[in-house]
Amino acid sequence: MLTRAQRLTSSRGFSRTVRHGRRAGSRTMVLHLVAVADQDDQAVPAQVGFVVSKAVGGAVVRNQVKRRLRHLARERHASLPGSAVLVVRALPAAATASYAELGADLDRALDRLLGRSSTVSSPAPLTAADPGDPAVPAVLGDPVDPAGGRSA
Numbered sequence: 314m315l316t317r318a319q320r321l322t323s324s325r326g327f328s329r330t331v332r333h334g335r336r337a338g339s340r341t342m343v344l345h346l347v348a349v350a351d352q353d354d355q356a357v358p359a360q361v362g363f364v365v366s367k368a369v370g371g372a373v374v375r376n377q378v379k380r381r382l383r384h385l386a387r388e389r390h391a392s393l394p395g396s397a398v399l400v401v402r403a404l405p406a407a408a409t410a411s412y413a414e415l416g417a418d419l420d421r422a423l424d425r426l427l428g429r430s431s432t433v434s435s436p437a438p439l440t441a442a443d444p445g446d447p448a449v450p451a452v453l454g455d456p457v458d459p460a461g462g463r464s465a
Contacts (some may be wrong), residue, residue, distance in 0.1 A: 320362065356395060364403065378415075381415055386401060
């Protein structure tokens with residue numbers, strides 16, 4: 314569970330983060346992140362808040378989504394920059410998403426917000442066929458001549 318200092322509870326903090334923070338979205342959630350400048354010498358931990366509206370579902374579904382997101386955020390809290398404020402807004406698709414899907418969406422959106430490279434690996438290049446064979450589709454970045462084959 315997130316400690317009290319790690320939870321965002323003030324409406325002012327939510328509105329400031331949503332209005333002025335950076336945003337990254339996925340199918341199941343939208344993340345808002347703002348880095349807060351430290352006012353004093355004390356280290357302020359990163360804070361996380363959650364918004365799960367009635368559009369997601371009834372009370373039972375909303376609480377289930379909130380519990381899943383809270384647990385996922387707790388696991389990733391250490392990767393947030395110090396004194397950052399993160400708001401996780403669940404979308405209606407979060408109600409039917411599995412725990413693994415929510416985790417993957419959270420990771421992808423956090424990677425975009427924090428400027429890290431995506432954790433999803435790119436597909437392996439085609440190497441089994443003859444590179445001059447026009448039946449083999451061109452891989453992105455490979456030059457293609459107008460005749461339909463790859464240029465060497």
